[in-house]
Amino acid sequence: MTANKTDVIIVGAGVAGVAAGITLARAGKQVVIVERGSYAGAKNMFGGAIYDYPTKDIYPEFKEKAPIERVNKTHRYMITDDETAVTVSYNNEKSQTSYTVIRAKWDKWCVERAVELGAYYSPMTVVRELIVNDGKVVGIKTDEEEFFADIVILADGVNSTLAKQIGLRENLKDSEIAVGVKEVISLPKEIIEERFNLTDGSGCVTEIVGAPMKGITGLGFIYTNKNSVSIGLGVNIDELKKHKLTPNDLLNQLKEHPSIAPLIKGGELLEYSAHLIPEGGFNSIPKLYGDGVMVVGDAAMLVDNVHWEGTNIAMMSGMLAAQTAIEALEKNDFSAKMLSLYEKKFKETSFYKDMKTYKDVVKIVHDNSYSFLSFYPQKINEFFEMFTESGYIPKKSLYKRFIKNFVKKRNIKGLIKDVINFAKLFIGVLK
Amino acid sequence: MEYKNTDEKLQTVKSSPDVVSHLVPNKEDCRTCENKSCQYVCPAGVYEWTDWDDRMLVKFENCLECGACRVACDKQSLVWKYPKAGYGITYKQG
Numbered sequence: 283m284t285a286n287k288t289d290v291i292i293v294g295a296g297v298a299g300v301a302a303g304i305t306l307a308r309a310g311k312q313v314v315i316v317e318r319g320s321y322a323g324a325k326n327m328f329g330g331a332i333y334d335y336p337t338k339d340i341y342p343e344f345k346e347k348a349p350i351e352r353v354n355k356t357h358r359y360m361i362t363d364d365e366t367a368v369t370v371s372y373n374n375e376k377s378q379t380s381y382t383v384i385r386a387k388w389d390k391w392c393v394e395r396a397v398e399l400g401a402y403y404s405p406m407t408v409v410r411e412l413i414v415n416d417g418k419v420v421g422i423k424t425d426e427e428e429f430f431a432d433i434v435i436l437a438d439g440v441n442s443t444l445a446k447q448i449g450l451r452e453n454l455k456d457s458e459i460a461v462g463v464k465e466v467i468s469l470p471k472e473i474i475e476e477r478f479n480l481t482d483g484s485g486c487v488t489e490i491v492g493a494p495m496k497g498i499t500g501l502g503f504i505y506t507n508k509n510s511v512s513i514g515l516g517v518n519i520d521e522l523k524k525h526k527l528t529p530n531d532l533l534n535q536l537k538e539h540p541s542i543a544p545l546i547k548g549g550e551l552l553e554y555s556a557h558l559i560p561e562g563g564f565n566s567i568p569k570l571y572g573d574g575v576m577v578v579g580d581a582a583m584l585v586d587n588v589h590w591e592g593t594n595i596a597m598m599s600g601m602l603a604a605q606t607a608i609e610a611l612e613k614n615d616f617s618a619k620m621l622s623l624y625e626k627k628f629k630e631t632s633f634y635k636d637m638k639t640y641k642d643v644v645k646i647v648h649d650n651s652y653s654f655l656s657f658y659p660q661k662i663n664e665f666f667e668m669f670t671e672s673g674y675i676p677k678k679s680l681y682k683r684f685i686k687n688f689v690k691k692r693n694i695k696g697l698i699k700d701v702i703n704f705a706k707l708f709i710g711v712l713k
Numbered sequence: 714m715e716y717k718n719t720d721e722k723l724q725t726v727k728s729s730p731d732v733v734s735h736l737v738p739n740k741e742d743c744r745t746c747e748n749k750s751c752q753y754v755c756p757a758g759v760y761e762w763t764d765w766d767d768r769m770l771v772k773f774e775n776c777l778e779c780g781a782c783r784v785a786c787d788k789q790s791l792v793w794k795y796p797k798a799g800y801g802i803t804y805k806q807g
Contacts, residue, residue, distance in 0.1 A: 318795055320803055325778060327807035385807040406798045425798055441780040443795075454784045461781040463756045465722070466806040510806070519784050523750040529781075530719050530756055553806035554722035556756035556777040558784070 288312045288402070290607050291422055291431040293409050293444060295322035297332070297593045298579025299437030300392040301340050301600030302607075307399035309608045314429065315396065316407040316422070323389030326439075327464060327557040329503050329512065331380045331487060332388065333594040340597055341395060345378075349387035351507035352485025354380040356478065360502075360541065362492035363663035367541035375481065382485050382505050382512075384466075412444050412575070418616070419448060419574035432616050433607045434575050437600060440558045442581035450568045450577055456519040457648065458562030458583075460500065463529040464514030465537070466507070467549035474506050477545050489590065490515075490542075492659030494535035498525060499561075499648045499655065502536045503590075504545065511546055513537060516559050518648070529556070559592075560585045564641035570628060571621040576603040586633065588640040595633040602627045642710045646703055653700050657692055719758040723775055730774035731800040736782065739790040743769040751782040751791070778802055 290306055292299045295317035306313040319325040331354060337344055344350075355377045361368045397403050413421035413428060421430035436444050440459070445451040469477075478486040490502030500517030515536055517529055536542060560566065560583040567584065570577050578584070579596035586595060606624035610616050628634055647654050664687075668680045692700070716722045736759070743749065744767060751760040751769070757777045761770040778801055783793040795801070 318798065320799065323807060324803045325801075325807075327804055384805075386805045408795050408798045410794075441783070453789055454780075456784050459781075459784045461754060461756060461779060464807075512806075519754050519781060522754045523748060523785055526750075526753050528719075528753050528756070528758070530722070530758070534717055551716050551722065551725055553725045553804065554716075554719075555726065555804055555807055556779040556781070557807075558780050 286428065287430040288314050289431060289611055290314070290433045290435060291316065291429060292435045292437055293422060294437035294439055294579075294581070295319075295389060295393050295403065295405070296326055296437055296439060296579060296596065297389065297392070298581070298596035298600040299435065300389065300396055301336075301597040302435050302437060302578060302604040303401045304340060304392070304396040304399060305601050305604035306607060307396050307401040310400070311608060311611060312402075314402045314404060314431070315393065316409060316424070317393075317403070317405045318408045320406050321386070321390050322393040322405065323385040323387070326385040326389060327462070327555040328385060328593065329462075329464075329505055329514070329590065330382065330385075330593065331505065332383050333381070333591065334379045336594060336598045336601060340601060341392065348391050349383065351382040351384060352480075352483060353378060354382060354487050355484040356480065356486040358486060358488040360488060360490045360492075361659045361662050362490055362539060362541065363660045364493045365540055366663045366667060367539070368662050368666055369541070375484070380487065382507050384507060409438065409444065412447055414448060417573055419572060432574065433610060433621070435600070435603050435607070436575060436577045436581050437579050438581050440560050440580040440583075442577070445568065445577050445581055448572055448575065450572060455562070456523060458560065458566050460516040460518045460559040460561045461522065461529050461556060462514060462516040462559050463533050463554070463556045464512055465533065465554050466510050466512050466552045467546050468510045468552045469546070469549040471509050474509070474511060478506055480506065490536070491655060492663075493539065494532055495655065496659070497652045497656035498527070499644075499651050500532070504542070510552055511549065513542075513546060516561075518561060521651075561587050561644060563587055563644055564637040565645075567637070570599075570625040571618055573618045574616045574621075576606065576621055576624050578603050584633070584637070586636050586640065588643050589636070591633070598631055598633055599628055602631075639711055643707060646707055646710075650700070650703050653692065653696065653703075661688060719756070719775070723757060726777065727803045727805065728774070729800055729803075731796050734771055734773040735794045735796045735801075736771050736773050736776060737792040738769045738771065739788065739792075740768055742788040742790045746787055748787055750785045750787065754781040754785040756781065776801070
């Protein structure tokens with residue numbers, strides 16, 4: 283290795299970049315991971331959870347040694363109206379699939395493993411542009427210096443200015459990007475376990491649809507950590523523009539919801555944070571490679587927005603890009619044709635197939651946001667209000683009134699349209 | 714302590730702001746921009762239109778580096794960069 287030339291440079295020490303870095307280091311390749319934060323995770327924020335696969339293929343010892351907050355054994359789905367909520371809760375004490383982590387701790391732990399295996403890590407390094415020679419990416423330019431490599435892997439996150447520079451990505455569309463805001467609220471361990479009905483060390487993931495984001499493409503979330511609760515939401519940017527709403531106001535409203543406020547009551551705000559989420563799904567995935575370059579993780583818009591999975595896809599894409607880089611280094615061929623193998627490998631994964639399965643879901647929901655995200659959540663809540671009410675009005679009259687209101691608010695034409703759209707969703711997913 | 718507005722919440726974020734802004738709106742475009750939606754989408758309240766000065770005030774020291782303004786900019790003319798190495802936010806709970 284000459285002073286400023288290496289086998290592979292990875293831009294970004296997030297989950298995708300470090301998965302690539304550790305895979306290369308393990309194979310004995312010279313790899314440099316650059317990170318703009320003062321430590322890995324310093325600029326990162328997510329819901330969030332990491333998953334069993336492919337984490338254990340990359341970090342086999344993670345369950346025993348990594349800084350995990352809780353193992354998510356309860357999953358709740360809340361459908362909210364302004365004052366009420368219908369909640370479905372699934373609990374499986376044996377589940378070992380999903381884990382809450384805090385990125386400042388998790389990303390740092392991961393990069394330390396990569397360094398142990400021989401990766402060179404350079405934090406506090408901001409890459410301003412890629413060095414391109416005859417259409418081939420050959421290196422990076424930071425604020426101070428230039429570094430060269432046979433291959434550059436772009437793991438620079440959702441804003442990926444570098445993928446845009448070389449034409450792999452266009453300007454981000456406001457309908458394909460959500461802004462996520464989150465508050466991490468400190469609470470004693472025992473109180474968290476009591477409020478969320480959890481056994482020692484297990485966690486709960488809550489997804490919230492409906493109020494305060496009625497009719498707006500967006501979802502709320504609550505994750506439990508060891509000694510804190512993360513509450514937040516993600517809302518599409520075009521919706522915020524259209525309704526002239528700020529994400530912080532929506533988050534305040536979510537926290538005040540009568541079914542949510544008691545869960546975080548008395549807690550102290552540890553940190554407020556924000557991050558973009560690629561919501562474009564399958565249709566927004568760019569070409570994943572070029573001459574001397576591959577794109578991974580959020581930089582490649584790799585998020586399954588139906589199952590809220592992103593970190594697993596990011597890790598997988600990082601690992602596959604690294605495996606491709608290893609083959610390319612052995613053949614001394616860094617052409618786009620050689621690196622296209624990465625895209626081919628990625629297309630064989632379950633993650634890619636899942637993204638394809640759901641390719642129209644978000645668009646259909648977005649196009650029908652009033653009915654899917656306002657009208658039906660409200661009606662489901664009203665149904666339970668009626669069903670649980672006790673008084674002097676005969677139930678039969680209540681049912682009739684409910685149906686009459688239902689049809690009045692959403693005429694037959696609207697209902698037929700909804701049925702067709704629901705059918706489209708299912709057919710789209712199953713075909 | 715219950716924090717509501719962004720300024721209060723931002724006190725919980727560790728930040729070392731630069732002296733020059735990493736966010737530079739195009740003055741002329743802002744003036745003619747109908748929606749000025751950067752004011753809504755920003756989770757940190759960085760942008761504030763000042764009528765008396767006829768320009769967009771940028772409180773870049775509050776920036777959480779998310780990029781929402783860059784995506785939302787109707788004119789796509791906002792110059793958006795990451796802060797220089799060592800500057801900007803450092804999340805501990807992300």
